[in-house]
Amino acid sequence: xxxxxxxxxxxxxLVAACSSSGEEAATTENTGTQTTAAPPPPAxxxxxxGSREHFIQVAGDRVFFAFDRSDLSDQAQSTLDAQAAWLxxxxxxxxxxxxxxxxxxxxxxxxxxxxxRAAAARDYLIAKGVAAGRIETLAYGESRPAAIGSxxxxxxxxxxxxxxxxxxxxx
Amino acid sequence: MVTVMKQAFTATLAxxxxxxxxxxxxxxxxxxxxDITRGNVEPMPIAISxxxxxxxxxxxxxxxxxxxxxxxxxxxxxxxAIDRAAFNQxxxxxxxxxxxxxxxxxxxxxxxxxxxSTEADGRITVEFRLWDVFAAEHMLGRRYSADxxxxxxxxxxxxxxxxxxxxxxxxxxxxxxxxxxxxxxxDKRIHKLAIMDQDGANHRYLTDGSSxxxxxxxxPARKEIVYLDFYNNTPRxxxxxxxxxxxxxxxxxxxxxxxxxxxxxxxxxxxxxEENGNSEIYVMDLRTRQSTRLxxxxxxxTSPSFAxxxxxxTFESDRGGSQQIYVxxxxxxxxxxxxxxxxxxxxxxxxxxxxxxxxxxxxxxxxFIGVMRPDGTGERLLVGGYxxxxxxxxxxxxxxxxxxxxxxEKGESYLYSIDLTGYNERLIATPGYAADPAWxxxxx
Numbered sequence: 001x002x003x004x005x006x007x008x009x010x011x012x013x014l015v016a017a018c019s020s021s022g023e024e025a026a027t028t029e030n031t032g033t034q035t036t037a038a039p040p041p042p043a044x045x046x047x048x049x050g051s052r053e054h055f056i057q058v059a060g061d062r063v064f065f066a067f068d069r070s071d072l073s074d075q076a077q078s079t080l081d082a083q084a085a086w087l088x089x090x091x092x093x094x095x096x097x098x099x100x101x102x103x104x105x106x107x108x109x110x111x112x113x114x115x116x117r118a119a120a121a122r123d124y125l126i127a128k129g130v131a132a133g134r135i136e137t138l139a140y141g142e143s144r145p146a147a148i149g150s151x152x153x154x155x156x157x158x159x160x161x162x163x164x165x166x167x168x169x170x171x
Numbered sequence: 172m173v174t175v176m177k178q179a180f181t182a183t184l185a186x187x188x189x190x191x192x193x194x195x196x197x198x199x200x201x202x203x204x205x206d207i208t209r210g211n212v213e214p215m216p217i218a219i220s221x222x223x224x225x226x227x228x229x230x231x232x233x234x235x236x237x238x239x240x241x242x243x244x245x246x247x248x249x250x251x252a253i254d255r256a257a258f259n260q261x262x263x264x265x266x267x268x269x270x271x272x273x274x275x276x277x278x279x280x281x282x283x284x285x286x287x288s289t290e291a292d293g294r295i296t297v298e299f300r301l302w303d304v305f306a307a308e309h310m311l312g313r314r315y316s317a318d319x320x321x322x323x324x325x326x327x328x329x330x331x332x333x334x335x336x337x338x339x340x341x342x343x344x345x346x347x348x349x350x351x352x353x354x355x356x357x358d359k360r361i362h363k364l365a366i367m368d369q370d371g372a373n374h375r376y377l378t379d380g381s382s383x384x385x386x387x388x389x390x391p392a393r394k395e396i397v398y399l400d401f402y403n404n405t406p407r408x409x410x411x412x413x414x415x416x417x418x419x420x421x422x423x424x425x426x427x428x429x430x431x432x433x434x435x436x437x438x439x440x441x442x443x444x445e446e447n448g449n450s451e452i453y454v455m456d457l458r459t460r461q462s463t464r465l466x467x468x469x470x471x472x473t474s475p476s477f478a479x480x481x482x483x484x485t486f487e488s489d490r491g492g493s494q495q496i497y498v499x500x501x502x503x504x505x506x507x508x509x510x511x512x513x514x515x516x517x518x519x520x521x522x523x524x525x526x527x528x529x530x531x532x533x534x535x536x537x538x539f540i541g542v543m544r545p546d547g548t549g550e551r552l553l554v555g556g557y558x559x560x561x562x563x564x565x566x567x568x569x570x571x572x573x574x575x576x577x578x579x580e581k582g583e584s585y586l587y588s589i590d591l592t593g594y595n596e597r598l599i600a601t602p603g604y605a606a607d608p609a610w611x612x613x614x615x
Contacts, residue, residue: 070448096404103576106517106531106560107385107607108430108443109487109494111406112450112471115427119448138404139427139445143383148357150557150578 050090052165059086063121065159068105070116072124080121083163084128092168096136097121100162102155103142114161115139121161136166191298191312203281203303203310203337214251215280215337217244218304221255222285222297223262229287229295232322233262236297239326240283242370243344244333247570248595253279262286271307279304283333295319299329301336311336323372324614331613343565344369347611348572349387349396350586352376353604357582360604364398366413369565369610371600377411386561387411389611390433396609397421397431397440408442410457422455422462430473434501435481441465443473452486454501465503476520476528477501478545485509485519485528485545496530498545509547518561521545523612524568527591531560531573540573542591553593561606566613572599574606 047053055061060083063076072080087093099118101110118137126132147154203215219241222233244250259273266286274282285299294316301311313332315325324345331342352365362384364377378384378400387398396411400418408428411418422428424444431442434454441454452475455462466472470490477484485498488508496510496519510516514534521528525545532539532552538559541552558576565572569591576584584606586599599605 103558103582104536105533106474106487106494108473109471109489109517111385111427111429112443112445112473115445115450116448116471123448137448139406140383141385143360143362143385145358148580148582150580150582 050093050170052169055083055086055093055163055165059083061164062160062162064156065117065161067102067155067159068113070113070120072120076121077124080124081128084125084130087125087130087134090168092170093165094134094136094167096138096164096166097125098144098162098164099137099139100144100146100158100160101142102158103145103150104155105142107141111139111141114141117159117161121163125163187316189314191300191314203306204339212249214245214249216253216278217250217281217283218253218255218258218274218277218279219244219283220258220260220262220265220285222287222299223266224287226289229289232295232319233285233287236285236287236322236326236329237283239323239370239372240330240333243327243330246370246597247334248590248597249334249338250281253277269302269304271302271304274302274304281310281333281337283329285329289319290316293319295322297322297325297329299332301333323368327368327370327614340569341567341613343567343570343610343613345614346566347389347393347614348586348599349377349389349609349611350574350601350605351384351387351607352601353584353606354380357580364396364411365601365605367601374602377413386430386607386609388432388609391435391437391612393611393614397433397442399429399431408440410440422453422460424453424462430475432476434477435479441475441477441484443475452484454484463503465499466506474518478521479523479525483521483545485521487517487519494533496528496543496547498528509545510543510550511547512550520562520564522564522568523566526568529562529564529571531562540571540589542571551593553589553591554587554596559587561608563608563610565610572608572610574608576606 060079063079097118099114101114118139122135122137145158147157219237221237224230224233241252245252257277260270265284282302282304288296296316298314303310327345330344334342346369348369349366352363353360355361361380363380364384364387367374383401385399387396389396394414400409406427408421408431409418410421426446428442428444431440433440439454439456443450444453450471450473452465452472453462468490470488472488475484475486482501483498484501487494488497494515494517495508496516497506497508499506514532516530516532518531519528527542528545529542532541537555539552539555540559540562543550557578559573562571562573570588572588574584574586576582584604586605586608589596
């Protein structure tokens with residue numbers, strides 16, 4: 001239990017470190033000079049660089065949305081910046097962005113809304129230089145909740161777009 | 172993987188029908204009558220005798236048939252069954268002729284009698300009669316012959332005949348429900364297509380749960396369903412033949428397709444196609460496989476449902492800034508919003524009678540099932556609570572079925588039905604959690 005807490009703290013500090021480098025990458029790109037992002041420093045005794053665990057630790061695999069919205073918050077953009085940078089370092093990796101909704105809508109609408117969310121995240125990554133051919137999207141609506149409670153905290157976790165690494169992960 | 176039991180579904184069941192008269196009466200007057208447009212009517216007391224048979228198997232079948240009829244009529248909310256223990260005339264003498272005074276004593280207004288015989292070829296003949304107890308009159312009589320294995324269908328057909336004779340409207344008992352059966356924890360739920368008779372009998376699964384399935388819908392001839400399947404992580408609308416078990420992806424779409432429904436003539440399927448995050452409604456002709464786009468708007472356009480005449484389609488859209496119900500012509504022209512009440516509206520579905528559109532409404536965190544006229548007037552909410560969603564109409568347009576999910580980590584989901592008047596809400600028994608019901612048209 002105690003070990004887990006320490007690991008989580010480490011992860012948090014890494015994500016924080018990486019977010020700022022992601023923002024830098026975004027800034028450079030806006031000036032038109034961004035070509036390759038520097039590979040993120042390998043986490044000492046952490047996950048193997050280029051692995052799923054590394055992606056989650058370094059970039060974070062998901063962004064969250066407000067109720068009935070698909071626009072990207074500042075925080076979501078900064079996570080996606082970090083994802084774009086990471087994907088820039090591992091150019092063989094392909095991803096599927098899975099869109100999700102909370103349970104407080106009707107099913108068809110939630111499918112469409114979660115598709116919108118996945119598309120918003122994909123479009124952002126493409127704008128940040130990730131080749132469109134590397135990104136698939138998949139909309140799950142409300143059928144795959146990450147948190148099972150029926151309260152705002154759970155719903156906030158479920159209104160999400162998750163970037164899942166699907167290929168090009170090396171061996 | 173996907174197997175369908177064939178015999179149970181064939182609509183070709185040979186039900187030879189003979190209409191029976193009686194020497195007792197001239198043209199029956201409708202003394203016994205229920206006006207089902209009134210809400211909360213006092214249920215009519217009805218006595219349903221076990222059908223008389225000479226042999227032990229016939230006697231058992233006669234009890235089973237009477238039980239199914241009784242269950243149907245009581246579940247409609249319009250009838251109250253009188254306990255058979257109170258009956259003063261046995262089924263054998265009743266099969267000859269009712270002693271009306273003894274049925275009046277137990278306050279039966281309507282009386283159902285019947286008898287069963289077995290033919291040399293093993294087929295059964297089932298005869299029933301409906302009596303008006305107080306007028307001492309014969310109201311209705313029919314004789315059916317069919318395979319003995321079809322006794323449930325006969326019981327449903329008899330139930331529909333009684334319902335129609337007494338209410339003046341078509342029944343809905345000889346029909347099926349297709350729905351999504353759910354099991355497992357809320358975040359790892361397994362979804363299977365399942366089908367059953369409207370009373371829960373003959374339940375069986377149509378898919379094995381290996382992929383997420385959503386919202387099955389019957390074709391008008393009931394031989395096929397359309398639904399969304401996430402097979403191979405590729406969400407597409409599938410056409411599923413219930414007789415052969417064969418299924419195929421519908422349409423050439425390179426993106427997610429969902430929320431399909433048949434046109435009333437069965438020749439077209441209207442559905443949503445999502446591309447780059449934008450959802451639009453398309454209609455596909457099953458004969459030519461040609462698709463036509465009906466909406467063109469960056470908003471979410473989904474949940475289309477044809478009017479029974481096939482000329483119009485109702486759907487939902489958030490093009491005005493929130494999720495609302497719209498109606499358009501079947502060619503996509505004249506798209507206009509019809510829902511203007513408080514809250515947001517979705518899942519519109521046109522009544523088979525054409526007079527109403529049922530919907531899900533979300534207001535202040537509650538999910539309601541309601542109806543409104545196709546011009547948006549006359550909104551009426553029938554049921555509310557934490558989460559009620561996805562109404563489907565009974566074939567006669569008098570009853571709505573929907574699913575209700577409980578709040579919390581279990582997320583228990585079950586099917587319910589409610590009369591259009593807002594009374595007689597009933598749980599539909601399923602083996603496990605259930606959602607996305609679709610009611611079939613009446614078997615013909």
